[in-house]
Amino acid sequence: MLRIVQAWRRNSGDDLNQAYADAYAPMLDALDSAQQDIADYMADTTPDVMQSLGSRNLKSPEFTFNTSKLVGLAGNGQNTFDNLWGSVLMGKHAISQGYQTRTALAVVERDFALRSRTILADTARFSAMMTAKSHSFTAQYVRMLTPPSCGRCVTLAGMPSGRRPFERHPHCDCIAAWSDDEKALATHYANPEDYLNSLSDEELAKTLGSKANARAWKDGADVNQLVNAYRRKGDVRSAQMYGTKIKYTIEGTTKRGWAYSRMKQAGYVKEHVRYGSKYWRADRPRLMPETIYQLAGSDHAQAMRLLGDYGWL
Incomplete structure (x- = not known):
């Protein structure tokens, strides 16, 4: 990925079309080489990994496959030239939205890195899968x-x-x-x-969305509930309520949702409000752990009660 980004930086200019025309050859050379290396590595090591993970009585391979067939292709079957071109299109879109060329170039560079990482992950996965199949893995x-x-x-x-x-x-x-x-x-x-x-405290907070979420997990919160609070963009929101600024989520608050059930049992739900064409939601917000700990202060028992009432435990 570093070689790909470096090739882009050497050739990038104000004209994104020309920049890609100048950069794609060394970029694809680097990507092809990395794909071949990782495909060969996975083909060689997969049998040992399978045994280390408990797969027993592996049979001798029934067939071999040409790992070079994975080079030049992304996981969706698209060739890598066209796949990387998608990054350039993102840069063009940024410019059309009024961003400066410098910002657009940064967008393209970041997306090149992400796409390259995904392509290599797919290459590794397909190579390992084919190797497993060759050993009649069932x-x-x-x-x-x-x-x-x-x-x-x-x-x-x-x-x-x-x-x-x-x-x-x-x-x-x-x-x-x-x-x-x-x-x-x-x-x-x-x-x-x-x-x-x-994970460290910092890593845990990043993974779960916030320091409060990390604290809630340590207090027994369900990791699925914490992560799913962010399932759709915009589900976690802020508002002024209870005399303070709160953070809440609408995830789990439909009539069939887990949080709705817990909030209703606690007496928080008074009535329902229409959401979309077929869903009814609770008329009260589902407080995020951040707000729950803020409201509870030093009263840990109160925090635990609220975490349960809002469906986090």
Whole structure:
């Protein structure tokens, strides 16, 4: 990725079309080389990894595959030239929105790095998958994290996906493990609790969204509830209420939501409000842990009660 970014920086100018025309050859050379290296590495090491994760009685490979066939392609089947061109289009869009060329170039550079990382992750994944298939692997795939990982991936760590690898969000670098041996997987970031416990306070806050969320998790909050609060853009909001500025989320507050049920039991929900064409939501906000700790102050028992009442525990 560094070589790709460096090639872009050497050739970038005000004309994004010309900049890409000047830079794409060395960029693709670097990307092709990295794809070939990682494809060969995964093909060579996957059998040993499978055994370390509890896969037993591996058969001799029934076929070999040409790893060079993965070079030049992104995970969606698009060629890498066109895939990287998408970064340039993002830069053009930034300019059309009134941003300076310098800002647009930074947007392109950042997206080049993200796309390259995703392409290489896909190359590694496909090479490992083909190697596993060549050994007649018949057990299930399990999601393993590649630290540092985002909250969405952490909540899914260790989740089985049968004989088909799991779906990923853009730029996800999780890998598919081939095992159902929980003891073996526990040492390879395939368990949310193990992974979160391995993080520093700063890393934990970044993964879960805030220092208050990290504190709530340590107090027993459900990691899925904390992460899902940010599931859709705009779900977490701020408002002036109860004589202070609060932070709240609308996640989980529909009539079938977990938070709605807990808030109703606590007597917070008085009536329902229409949301969209078919959903009804609670008429009271679901307070985020940040606001709960603020309101509770030094009263830990009160904080724990509120965390439960708002569906975080």
